[in-house]
Amino acid sequence: MFDAGTSHMALRGSSGGRGLGAGFASNVSFALVRCPRRMEMLRVSQSGATIVMELHWPSGDVGVFLCCRIELCPGDRQLRQRRLAHQAANQQASTLTIVAMLLLLATCGWIVGGTEGLHRAVLGTAPLPGTPAISRETMYRWFGARPLSPVELPQLFGILAGVCRRAGLARWPELYCLARPGDMNAYALGGPAGSAIVFTEGLLSAMTRDEIAGILAHEVAHIRNNDSWTMSWAAALRRAIGWTSLAGLALLRAGHHHGGMASNGSLLTALLSAAPALGQLLDLALSRIRELDADATALELTGDSHALIAALSKLERHHADFSATSVSALQGDLMRLLRSHPATSERVGRLLSLAY
Incomplete structure (x- = not known):
């Protein structure tokens, strides 16, 4: 379903994130990425007020992972x-x-x-x-x-x-x-x-x-x-x-x-x-x-x-x-x-x- 050779986003989705907490909006995206064998399964970082969580699962191909990126930011409203x-x-x-x-x-x-x-x-x-x-x-x-x-x-x-x-x-x-x-x-x-x-x-x-x-x-x-x-x-x-x-x-x-x-x-x-x-x-x-x-x-x-x-x-x-x-x-x-x-x-x- 995905091109294992790509290092950029192959599939993108989004979520309103209303159940994630009052005042926050979320954006969820998926990508097949090439990463080293030893890597963090869960990575959390912050950019300004936006909290970024990245989860990596093995795709079955060596060095290729499915990355789920979740961005949480204060609601625009x-x-x-x-x-x-x-x-x-x-x-x-x-x-x-x-x-x-x-x-x-x-x-x-x-x-x-x-x-x-x-x-x-x-x-x-x-x-x-x-x-x-x-x-x-x-x-x-x-x-x-x-x-x-x-x-x-x-x-x-x-x-x-x-x-x-x-x-x-x-x-x-x-x-x-x-x-x-x-x-x-x-x-x-x-x-x-x-x-x-x-x-x-x-x-x-x-x-x-x-x-x-x-x-x-x-x-x-x-x-x-x-x-x-x-x-x-x-x-x-x-x-x-x-x-x-x-x-x-x-x-x-x-x-x-x-x-x-x-x-x-x-x-x-x-x-x-x-x-x-x-x-x-x-x-x-x-x-x-x-x-x-x-x-x-x-x-x-x-x-x-x-x-x-x-x-x-x-x-x-x-x-x-x-x-x-x-x-x-x-x-x-x-x-x-x-x-x-x-x-x-x-x-x-x-x-x-x-x-x-």
């Missing part, structure tokens, strides 16, 4: 539910952070001009519906970046095509290269209607193909999630909080009070003095939330957590000039609050929890 829950939590946290910035700005506006000052402060920072156009002239003028072409880097554009199709982007971002061979970085600009991704020469030369795919998917996630628009709005709120708080402090010091401000002058002064720092902390918190969401989306787009984690580790070592473990060990809660990106250890842990 549970992983999908976990990723959806993570995405919902990130969206909720982003919304709450923006609401907190709006409330802080509204409070500062009320101190400055009562109800009218509140309305002016909040309405003056309403986000614009679109994003500015990104042209090649603008990219060169702002960054000195040159456009990349499919003829120059066909593999990179092949990765881009696959990632953008899975992301559902109707308009693919243009790719640019920044002449910085000693730097490793990537940037995403714009939103779904028009965007660009900038790579440094150092990143393109130091990363493997799969690692570049993970970084590219992360930047495409920022574009699909319209994070540039969200962070621009947050930056406008942060600046407005700073200006309005300064105006409020000037009014309080000049003695121009309204309503019950005079009796609560010290409390309002403290609030206005702390408002810029609070706005900055909220802005940084939002940036960290959007980065974690982009990591999760990149995992959805590539399905390769190992390459994405390897890319993050390379970037961490490059920018910190020593291992990610040392960096995370030195960081406390205060340092975490002052970062625009989560610590690499936190990002890796989140990716592992979503992948397995």
Whole structure:
């Protein structure tokens, strides 16, 4: 029934594996393989979260065995539910952070001009519906970046095509290269209607193909999630909080009070003095939330957590000039609050929890 000379799979089957344990799926395959006479009848190994069991039976021919390979891996349904829950939590946290910035700005506006000052402060920072156009002239003028072409880097554009199709982007971002061979970085600009991704020469030369795919998917996630628009709005709120708080402090010091401000002058002064720092902390918190969401989306787009984690580790070592473990060990809660990106250890842990 089988070709005894083959060393590859001759017959394949599959099983749903529902009786093997809750949350696990299985794949069972059979093959005639050539092996030494002395070999393990049962071999168990692990690849990531997948447990692999191989059983070997003599086929009757010398050196030829029937191999039954059983792969057990966490069920896709549970992983999908976990990723959806993570995405919902990130969206909720982003919304709450923006609401907190709006409330802080509204409070500062009320101190400055009562109800009218509140309305002016909040309405003056309403986000614009679109994003500015990104042209090649603008990219060169702002960054000195040159456009990349499919003829120059066909593999990179092949990765881009696959990632953008899975992301559902109707308009693919243009790719640019920044002449910085000693730097490793990537940037995403714009939103779904028009965007660009900038790579440094150092990143393109130091990363493997799969690692570049993970970084590219992360930047495409920022574009699909319209994070540039969200962070621009947050930056406008942060600046407005700073200006309005300064105006409020000037009014309080000049003695121009309204309503019950005079009796609560010290409390309002403290609030206005702390408002810029609070706005900055909220802005940084939002940036960290959007980065974690982009990591999760990149995992959805590539399905390769190992390459994405390897890319993050390379970037961490490059920018910190020593291992990610040392960096995370030195960081406390205060340092975490002052970062625009989560610590690499936190990002890796989140990716592992979503992948397995």
